[in-house]
Amino acid sequence: MTSADAENQTAFQEFWFYFSQNKGAVFGLTMVSFFLVLAAFAPWIAPHDPTKIFEGFYRLPPVWAEGGNSRFLLGTDDVGRDLLSRLVYGARISMSIGVLVVLFSLSVGTGLGLWAGFKGGMIDTVIMRVVDILMSLPSILLAIVVVSVLGPSLFNAIIAVSMVSCPAFIRLVRASALGEKDKQYVMASRSFGASGWWIAVVNILPNCMAPIIIQGTLGFSEGILSAAGLGFLGLGAQPPTAEWGTMLSDGRSFIESSPWLVTLPGLCIFFVVLGFNLFGDGLRDAFDPKLKK
Amino acid sequence: MLRFLLRRVYVLVPTLFGVSILAFTLIRMVPGDPVLLMLGERGGDPALIAEMRANLGLDQPILKQYGMFIWNALQGDFGTSVVSKRPVMEEFWGRFPATFELGIFAIFFATIVGIPLGIIAAIKRNSAFDYLLMGSSLVGYSMPIFWWGLILILLFSVNLGWTPVSGRLSVLYDIEPYTGFFLIDTLMAEEDRWPSFWDAVRHLILPAIALGTIPLAVIARMTRSSMLEVLSEDYIRTAKAKGLSFRRVIFLHGLRNALVPVVTVIGLMVGTILTGAILTETIFSWPGIGKWLVHSVTARDYPVIQGGILCIAIIVITVNMSVDVIYSIINPRIRGQK
Secondary structure, eight states: OOHHHHHHHHHHHHHHHHHHHOHHHHHHHHHHHHHHHHHHTHHHHOSSOTTOOOTTOOSOOOTTSTTOBTTBTTOBOTTSOBHHHHHHHHHHHHHHHHHHHHHHHHHHHHHHHHHHHHHOHHHHHHHHHHHHHHHHSOHHHHHHHHHHHHOSOHHHHHHHHHHHHHHHHHHHHHHHHHHHTTSHHHHHHHHTTOOHHHIIIIIIGGGGHHHHHHHHHHHHHHHHHHHHHHHHTTSSSOTTSOOHHHHHHHHGGGTTTOTHHHHHHHHHHHHHHHHHHHHHHHHHHHHOGGGOO | OHHHHHHHHHHHHHHHHHHHHHHHHHHHHSSSOHHHHHHGGGGGOHHHHHHHHHHHTTTSOHHHHHHHHHHHHHTTOOOBOTTTOSBHHHHHHHHHHHHHHHHHHHHHHHHHHHHHHHHHHHHTTTSHHHHHHHHHHHHHHHOOHHHHHHHHIIIIIIISOOSOSSSSSOTTOOOOOSSSOHHHHHHHSSSSHHHHHHHHHHHHHHHHHHHHHHHHHHHHHHHHHHHHHHHTSHHHHHHHHTTOOHHIIIIIIIIHHHHHHHHHHHHTTHHHHHHHHHHHHHHHTOOSHHHHHHHHHHHTOHHHHHHHHHHHHHHHHHHHHHHHHHHHHHOGGGGGOO
16 A cells, blocks of 8 residues: 555545534435435336336325235326336436536536636636526526427436536636635646646646535535426426426326325435435535534 | 625626526527417418517517617516517516515515524524424425425315415405405405405415425524524623623624624525425416416417516516625625625
């Protein structure tokens, strides 16, 4: 083991020490891992095909309720599809939404934020003005507008939500870059003749990583929530896609007779969002123990 | 102070300008011909297409179109709905009071519940109550509002039958919408004054709670942390040392200072409320601007979407600026900062 490895390990151990003390954060991580496993192994976990229709088994209640059938542990929906399988595959869709939204908004947001913060001047003003404009509109409204232009589909919902998530990253990265760019190590690097983008990417970016990672985690929950909201409004994933928000909106008409069609998909959304929020909060505390009061 | 005000207004103008460009470009970015999309089934008639294109000004050069759009908007003309054939502004103002009433009550609910909870948590710091409250506030913050609204309906409307499922008023009562605020209008009605008022209140409660939950979580959290910060200040220690009663220290010296950032956060919640209103109104069939906009998107009523975002953006931007200015009045320290 080289000394660099040892150093990394202690840094990680220190991080883990603070992180594991936070019960909420550990709960959040567990929650997130649980849904990640569901998403990754959906075909093996789900008992049935999520879009297969079982004729005659319409709106069966979960197995513990009266009239439940052990073939369908969490019951079936209004056209006779297995709810458990749909929820498991829904995890796959929601996690992919989260990954794509974060990947897109993080890379675009980091790039633009770094550029604005490091370059300053005209570029900074233009980028920040656009960010102000985007932030002055309620995020879901903006997403709705984008969807209204592109047409409702899961993919367009992901594009819309990604665009809406960018400004937060831009602001954050710009603020950190502004704080870093006048520090001595940047000046040292410049005196060695390093080019502007080398300084920005190699010297400044690694020092802005903590807030980016935290915002990335929180961006997951926001992305999943917004995409589910669009699905619920009928502007996101379209039936028969097993997306939680879309399932929720389908189940609405049967809320009186078959409440589980509404309760269960909603619980999944709630726990994923809660998990990522707790995990993100825990990361923030662990990265900066000084902030903890 | 004047310079500060001028600077705020100076920033406001380009932002509004940007929003107008956004709203304007939108209708023109639709893949394909927006006129054909809006006409839908009736799209075959070339005369109709040409007429509609002329009505929307789409046969003019792009810069002239934008100039006309801005010129009309400055005069309060935001176009005409393709579906209802009525001016967008008229439709907007017809629905705005419903959203406003809902939003006000949601904020009211969040404030009267959130601030006391935050204060208690701060006083009893690290107690079971504090942990419970902070835990619940995170739960509230993570709540998908569209699911929470349905759960409330399931519990209170379907199972307990306490409140109606949707709408603003039972069809039983026919009231004249003088102000558009049903809590006022019902009281101004000639007959059935109190029963109809009570009916309007019962319709309002669930949506207001659903919409107010996230603000509630934020306000409680904010009050707690702001209160904790203030309570550790020197002047609080001085007040305690003077032998002032606990109540006087907390409420007069503590709360008064702690509330400044909380009030600001409440003011800046207009955006959150409008976002939530879009979902809440859809769940509760509340006839406000959120439901109207979602409906316009599905109906591809582009003038309405265009005018609607512009109106909402103007509201949010103006309110945020006013909050900024008010904040600088109650807290002069930030005025000098950029």
